[in-house]
Amino acid sequence: MPGSPQLVQGAVCFPIIGALLLALIPEKSDRVRNPVAVLISLVTAVMVAVLFSRLSSGEIPAVTVLPVMFNLELAFRVDPLAALFSLLASGLWVFAVVYSTGYMAHEHKRARYFTFYLLSLGVTMGIAFAANLFTMYLFYEFLTLFTYPLVIHEGNDEARAAGRRYIVYSFTGAGAILAAIIMTNGVAGTIAFNPGGVVAVTAAAAGYLKLIYVLFVLGFGVKAAVMPLHSWLPSAMVAPTPVSALLHAVAVVKSGVYGILRVTYSVFGPETLRSLNLGFFLMVLVSITIIAASLIAMRQDALKRRLAYSTISQLSYIGLGAGLLSTLGLTGGLLHMINHALLKITLFFCAGAIITVTGKKYISQLNGVGRRMPVTMAAFTVGSIGMVGILPVNGFISKMYLIEGSLSADLPVFIVVLITSAILNAAYFLPIVVAAFFREGDFERPRGLEGPASMILPTALLALVCLLVAIKVDLTLPFVTSIVNYLFGS
């Protein structure tokens, strides 16, 4: 068994090298490329899983790859939070690659697609494992670059416009991050991540520190789709559905959230933020996003756009949990990171399956689609129920902790936000389910399986995982608790 430092570097480098080799496979050779692509993602996930399993013994693998300058170095460090994000992303990547082989079967430029899809995997691992702001920034920029070709995959004007918007937003956000990193280095003398934070408050620097934090939040907030920096996300829905599912529900947007979590808990630390009163700033920002995005989602007729606005709303739940600066709140936020990833990727997979099988993209065209695609719509139902937060699908667990966190912080106004959002979620998800099963439409019952097995099976499996995670809270909760204890330094 290779040592942990090798595994850390392997998880980042293997998919990148693998993707570059994959690019050599000719366009027509799908029968070679598809298994290789699945294999690359699977091996990466196994490496991350091994790292994850070693975490329980208290080992926190750290490796310095390349010292660049005096305190700028390319370094990885797999602390519990990194392990959570990397395991979540790499695990779901396997599902998404399998799903992609079905979805992309009739699309053009498959070689380019899979190459960049796997490059993004390596880069996301880099973000997860980053030991300091410099490393994180580097991979964060690369993630923008590598996902751009996926966004413009269709190649038409709409896709180009969406891609342009994505690039402009992301690089502007990254600019803010870079400025904040330089300022942090000036204030703290280090940019390494450390539980409890590296920034200390002095009376003179309070205003300056506030500025740095706001810059960080706005910078990472672009990818985390915090309003008003969100508008690249709905337009990026022009991308193929597996891209929307994985990148725009899990990897890219959660990288932004992950950045906010890192800055909040590993750079500033809860103590500093509490004394600067910045948690409240974050919570107000995300609360507005939660409600406004839900309201906009209700008016979307394109299914993927509705899901995108739902993502914007749900991502801010995690920000809310982070901003509460309490163990209960952070537990809720991290649980929602897991739960939302599982639920939203399921929903997007359903949307993609519907597009592939029936060609329908608009909710108003989906009356009676449950007859044609019963398994898919059953999975969609599970996802919808989870989004609303109804028992027994996993969404309710995170909401429970978020509510308890708001109670313990004595901020009941955020409970109102959460409950309102749950009602709005019900109002924009459940009509889809009802219409699919009970409205008359011209859909026929399927003969055999309702769609390509490589799409339907991952979808059904993920829906089952959503149920399993809710029923066996033991699977997630103890680990999330250990992350929270680690970040709070207890």
Place this chain on the structure above:
Amino acid sequence: MPFLPATTVLIPLISAGVIMIFSKTRELYLKIFMVCSAVFALISSLLMYPAVKDGGSIATGTGYLAWPLSFTFRVDALGFFFAMVFSFCFLLIIIYSLGYVGHGHARVRYYSLILLAETAVLGIAMSASLVGFLVFFELLTVSAYLLVIHEEDEIAMFAGAKFLYMSLAAGLAIFFGLVTVNYLAGRTDFVPGGYLPASPLALYALFAFLLGFGIKAGMFPVHIWLPDAHPAAPAPVSAMLSGLSIKTGAYGLIRVFHDVYGIGLVRELSFDRILLALAVVTILLGSALALQQDHLKRRLAYSSIAQIGYILLGIALLTERAMLGALFHVFSHALMKGTLFLCAGAVIVQSGKKYISQMKGIGFEMPLVMFSFALASLTIVGIPPFNAFISKWHLALASLESGRGVLVAVLMASSFLNAFYYFPVVITAFTPAEPGRIRLDRIPASMLWTTLVMALFCVGFAFARPHWPVMLASRISALMF
């Protein structure tokens, strides 16, 4: 037999699953299987009686699932009382459904859903904690919603949507209450006497519970879904909703008052007065609005609002005698409103008539059904010695004992209104439209017999001595205070 609380819930659950899986089997087998499982659920719930009658309880398992879903099934006398009413009425409703659904569409879906609804109400009665309660509460929302929209026409879809969203809001309110209780006390189970410490937060949570359970129960001012949903549903489903489903809201309130907060804390928060005021408005408003309805099932639905008001009144008074009245009214209202809705469904099946003004002389075309309707009307108005008289008697006495004589006037006024909106139906039905002969009812036997049996149970208990349900209710309320 420690497994009984679990089997009572699992029998209909597993049967619903089996019916879904074997939906292609010959329908006769499915029907027999469905009725058998309802019978077994009834037997299973009745078998719990010896263990609980003296204040004991049976618990099954120590958490089937991990926290926070680690709920166990547990039954005590109160849970048994509700489970008995639920499983008995469900058996009759399920048999009645065989004839009512007849040759309509999506029958197999209906069969499995009605068993799921039975699972949900029995699960609510068997839950040992708020978490379990909420799980089955949500199951009831989903299954009842799908039953309400069974016809899939515009009216049903609209009523169903209203029902669904209000029930979901109810679920969220209860969820908030649950999280708050868990936050304050670190537990959510039901313990006689309650355990919650006094705090402002506890009061907010109690308001959330009131909202959640009030929506389910059809309490003013959150009753607005009920007059749409109950008439739009198929008649057996209306009987289930009005007779049983709204009682789960009352059951939840009793559990929260007595087993989570403790009545001392409820009094300290002055919460009983709020509920009392709402109950009075619910009674008067329901009765007054029922008077104006020409649509028979709508009139019955508004009547249910008034009747749930009695039960809430009994809960709000927080005395032993009031609880006896409330519990007995749960029992008698389930039977009489069930009978009335089953009769209304029989009228629709035979004649297609939905409005009272069309029903002139219908008593001569379906004498047995309208006779049952008359019996249930007598019972619900509360003429002595019928069932509702007993509950109103105890409620009135309890009002006097707690020094609130004005409530007696409310009860009397509502009884008068009851008479005004039920007897005209009976009189219209038995007014000959044309001089003609009497013919016997032409509805499927399964519908006719279940209606008659339910009507006989309505009145039968009025004359049975000793009066077993009253004895049971009084023993339960004695245990609670």
